[in-house]
Amino acid sequence: MIEGVRVKNLKIIPDDRGRLMEILRDDDEVFVKFGQVYMTTAFPGIVKAWHYHKKQTDNFTCVKGRIRLVLYDARKDSSTYGEIGEFDLSLDDPILVQIPNMVYHGFKCISDEEAMVINTPTRSYDHKDPDEYRIDPCDKDIAYDWSR
Secondary structure, three states, X not given: OOOOOEEEEOOXXXXXXXXXXXXXXXXXXXXXXXXXXXXXXXXXXXXXXXXXXXXXXXXXXXXXXXXXXXXXXXXXOOOOXXXXXXXXXXXXXXXXXXXXXXXXXXXXXXXXXXXXEEEOOOOOOOOOOOOOEEOOOOOOOOOOOOOO
C-alpha cells in the first residue's frame, strides 16, 4: 500500500425505503479536515487522470457504477516511491480511499453504466489558484496501462 493512503470500509444500511451509507464523519479515524464535497462522473471506458494536489487530501468513494482508482507515488522521499496502487470502488464492496497530497491519481469507469464518485477533499477548490497539477493519462512517466 502506498505510504499515507488509508482505506475505510463502508457499511450500507438498507431498509424498506432504500439504503443509507455514511461516507466520512468528523469522528472517523481517517478524518483530517473538511473542505468541500463534490460529485464527478465518468462514462463507461472513460479515464480521468492523472493529477495530484500539493495541499489537499482527497477522500474518494464510488456511489454508482464501478471505477478502478489508480494511485502513483511520485514522492522521492516516500518509502513507496514509484509504486502503483489500484482499488476497485463500487457499492458492491463500498470503501473510502484517502489519497494524500503529492500522490498522482486517476480513475477509469469499468462498469457498463456511468460511474459516480463522491470526493470530500480537505480544502475547498480555489478557482483562481487551483491546487491541481495534471499530466496526460498516457504519460509514459507513469507506467500504467489504462486499457487493461
